[in-house]
Amino acid sequence: MGRSWSSSAAGTRLFVTYAVASLVPVVALGAVLAQGSRQDGIERGLEHGRAQAAVVEEMAIAPALHGEDLAGGLTAQERRRLQTATDLAVFRGSVDRLRLRDFSGAVVFSDDGWLSGSPGAIDPGNDWSVPPDHPAFQTAAAGATDVQIVDGGSSGRAVRVLQPIVADSSGRSVGVLEILLPYEAVAADVEAATARDYWRLGAGLALLYVVLAGISWSATRRLRRQAAQAAHDALHDPLTGLPNREMFRRRVEEATRRSGSCAVVLVDLDRFKEVNDTLGHHAGDELLRLVADRLAGTLRADDTVARLGGDEFGLLLPGVSHPGAARDLVELVSEQLSTDVVLDGVPLTIEASFGIALHPADGDDVETLLKRADAAMYQGKRGTTGIVVFDPALAAAPSSRLITAHEVRRALEAGELRLHYQPKVDLRTGRTGGVEALLRWQHPDRGLLPPGEFLPAVEHSGIMGPLTEWVITQALVDCAAWSAEGRDWSVAVNVSVRNLEQPEFAATVVRLAADTGVPPQRLVLEVTETALPVDLGATARTLATLAAHGFGTSLDDFGVGYASLSHLRSLELAEVKIDRSFVAGVGVNAEDGEVVRSLVQLAHGLGLTVCAEGVETAAAAEWLRDAGCDRAQGFFFSRPRPWPALPPGGVPDPAGSRPPTPSLEMTP
Ligand code: C2E
Numbered sequence: 213m214g215r216s217w218s219s220s221a222a223g224t225r226l227f228v229t230y231a232v233a234s235l236v237p238v239v240a241l242g243a244v245l246a247q248g249s250r251q252d253g254i255e256r257g258l259e260h261g262r263a264q265a266a267v268v269e270e271m272a273i274a275p276a277l278h279g280e281d282l283a284g285g286l287t288a289q290e291r292r293r294l295q296t297a298t299d300l301a302v303f304r305g306s307v308d309r310l311r312l313r314d315f316s317g318a319v320v321f322s323d324d325g326w327l328s329g330s331p332g333a334i335d336p337g338n339d340w341s342v343p344p345d346h347p348a349f350q351t352a353a354a355g356a357t358d359v360q361i362v363d364g365g366s367s368g369r370a371v372r373v374l375q376p377i378v379a380d381s382s383g384r385s386v387g388v389l390e391i392l393l394p395y396e397a398v399a400a401d402v403e404a405a406t407a408r409d410y411w412r413l414g415a416g417l418a419l420l421y422v423v424l425a426g427i428s429w430s431a432t433r434r435l436r437r438q439a440a441q442a443a444h445d446a447l448h449d450p451l452t453g454l455p456n457r458e459m460f461r462r463r464v465e466e467a468t469r470r471s472g473s474c475a476v477v478l479v480d481l482d483r484f485k486e487v488n489d490t491l492g493h494h495a496g497d498e499l500l501r502l503v504a505d506r507l508a509g510t511l512r513a514d515d516t517v518a519r520l521g522g523d524e525f526g527l528l529l530p531g532v533s534h535p536g537a538a539r540d541l542v543e544l545v546s547e548q549l550s551t552d553v554v555l556d557g558v559p560l561t562i563e564a565s566f567g568i569a570l571h572p573a574d575g576d577d578v579e580t581l582l583k584r585a586d587a588a589m590y591q592g593k594r595g596t597t598g599i600v601v602f603d604p605a606l607a608a609a610p611s612s613r614l615i616t617a618h619e620v621r622r623a624l625e626a627g628e629l630r631l632h633y634q635p636k637v638d639l640r641t642g643r644t645g646g647v648e649a650l651l652r653w654q655h656p657d658r659g660l661l662p663p664g665e666f667l668p669a670v671e672h673s674g675i676m677g678p679l680t681e682w683v684i685t686q687a688l689v690d691c692a693a694w695s696a697e698g699r700d701w702s703v704a705v706n707v708s709v710r711n712l713e714q715p716e717f718a719a720t721v722v723r724l725a726a727d728t729g730v731p732p733q734r735l736v737l738e739v740t741e742t743a744l745p746v747d748l749g750a751t752a753r754t755l756a757t758l759a760a761h762g763f764g765t766s767l768d769d770f771g772v773g774y775a776s777l778s779h780l781r782s783l784e785l786a787e788v789k790i791d792r793s794f795v796a797g798v799g800v801n802a803e804d805g806e807v808v809r810s811l812v813q814l815a816h817g818l819g820l821t822v823c824a825e826g827v828e829t830a831a832a833a834e835w836l837r838d839a840g841c842d843r844a845q846g847f848f849f850s851r852p853r854p855w856p857a858l859p860p861g862g863v864p865d866p867a868g869s870r871p872p873t874p875s876l877e878m879t880p
Pocket residue numbers: 634649650651662663664667683705706707708740768769792825826827828845846847848852872874
């Protein structure tokens with residue numbers, strides 16, 4: 213409300229500015245036109261005087277003359293006739309004063325009877341009269357007419373006309389008529405014409421101004437509407453019409469500034485991706501709109517629902533300060549949300565995880581509140597309850613905090629993942645035949661994280677695919693790099709059964725190897741035995757395809773799972789890796805020794821090579837070699853490292869013979 217008022221006030225201001233600004237050129241134009249019109253009026257007045265003088269000359273003066281040059285003087289008859297005509301004109305008021313002069317300037321007739329005694333003399337009483345060398349007189353003597361508005365002395369302002377006298381039809385001029393016409397008549401004419409012009413001009417300009425103002429009014433209104441629309445779009449989600457993340461942040465900020473309590477709730481739909489993937493984006497959009505409606509429908513009037521992006525929504529509940537109260541409110545929302553819906557003919561139950569953070573208990577700035585609500589929400593996603601209020605105990609022990617698939621995706625995109633490599637040593641030659649790639653996360657706050665800290669979160673998410681693709685690519689790129697340095701190591705990568713179940717996985721591996729130019733024989737794919745599903749179908753097919761292309765395949769953590777012999781035989785494998793839980797006991801524990809020995813025999817019997825994991829001592833290495841184990845891996849030879857830090861020639865590595873520690877090696 214306040215916003216729209218202030219924007220309309222701003223619009224009015226803009227319009228007024230525009231209106232005032234456009235008034236300036238209109239007024240200036242008016243001034244110029246008025247000046248011109250006044251000038252025109254004066255011109256017309258002078259023209260009027262000229263015409264009047266011509267009439268006097270033609271009708272009164274010329275008929276009274278005989279047609280001889282005035283220099284010869286006038287006859288008595290001429291003078292009498294002139295006197296009669298002039299008297300009449302002066303009496304009628306159409307002429308003020310009048311004189312006839314010869315070309316030398318001598319006055320041969322004047323209405324008041326004054327005549328020059330000698331040529332060129334000027335009557336001192338007639339200050340309106342001009343001397344013969346005056347340009348006006350010269351003009352008239354040369355046959356043209358001169359008209360001026362003059363100050364006629366005793367007679368006030370007047371129009372003075374000097375014009376040639378043409379006394380007969382010969383067209384020859386005989387002298388100069390000097391005549392003073394009353395100004396008032398001319399002035400009245402001029403005034404009337406000017407006033408008329410002014411009115412027209414004024415009306416025209418006013419109309420122009422009104423049109424301009426109208427245009428500017430509608431333009432500013434349109435601009436204002438567009439600006440308001442743009443402002444709205446910047447803060448709202450186009451799909452649902454709800455406030456967007458930015459607007460939500462602002463609202464939360466406002467709520468925390470007002471210092472009352474409030475709850476910030478993040479809502480994330482469960483399995484939204486499945487709806488999108490199976491029913492299509494249209495259904496996905498439909499679902500999001502429905503969720504938006506349901507969320508908005510359940511909340512109180514001053515609560516805020518926002519769409520933060522994807523399938524994530526935010527709720528701001530002002531005045532809620534107790535975890536219990538927040539939970540009660542959110543439970544209502546959750547109930548309302550989970551009413552069944554039919555989308556594209558498919559009945560669905562909408563489920564969501566809710567993470568709640570309270571102000572001021574859990575934080576007093578937007579950033580913290582959102583982060584904590586987020587943490588609580590992901591806790592909800594992992595656990596069984598869908599509604600979780602942030603628990604400070606979780607924040608107090610950050611290392612125990614479980615990492616979310618979300619965060620791993622961010623790490624992958626931010627390039628925070630690394631590969632360390634551990635040598636697989638040939639026990640007969642003591643040389644490194646290959647290395648195993650082991651994933652690490654160089655976490656910005658928590659340092660180098662081992663896969664056990666973040667892979668469990670990823671295992672059942674959509675990130676497993678892209679993550680494995682990244683690992684394989686990086687491993688192949690590194691393999692090409694060490695090959696260029698003359699190290700002929702193969703590289704083993706760990707893949708999830710999830711990867712192997714994807715029908716396009718084998719093709720992806722083939723493509724990646726081709727892209728990096730690494731021969732298939734140099735890449736080994738390790739799959740963990742414990743993760744094998746009961747139904748091996750897709751996994752077996754993928755492994756067979758990979759083996760057919762020449763890639764190596766290896767069964768990891770062999771011995772701890774429940775893989776039956778038939779499983780072993782139905783998979784296209786080249787190697788088994790004996791789990792380190794057995795290896796740790798060899799040479800010390802007779803039972804472990806027996807298990808390892810029989811596992812080696814079993815594998816060899818199936819035509820597989822055997823690699824022992826977790827070799828930590830020289831004695832264990834020796835024992836394994838004697839037991840017929842082909843390869844071994846472990847801290848005794850080398851800890852996992854970035855490949856340039858590995859011993860190039862082979863092992864044992866002097867550094868590897870340090871007493872082993874269970875903690876993870878940091879990046880050198
Ligand atoms: P894994 O495939 O069995 O890898 C061997 C693990 O044993 C590694 O742990 C390695 O650091 C550790 N290890 C090696 N030698 C010794 C030793 O002498 N003593 C002891 N106590 N441990 C040793 P890490 O690196 O923490 O990896 C753990 C597991 O994470 C791996 O077990 C593997 O299953 C999984 N993993 C690692 N990288 C990837 C990956 O890129 N993708 C997938 N899907 N899983 C991976």
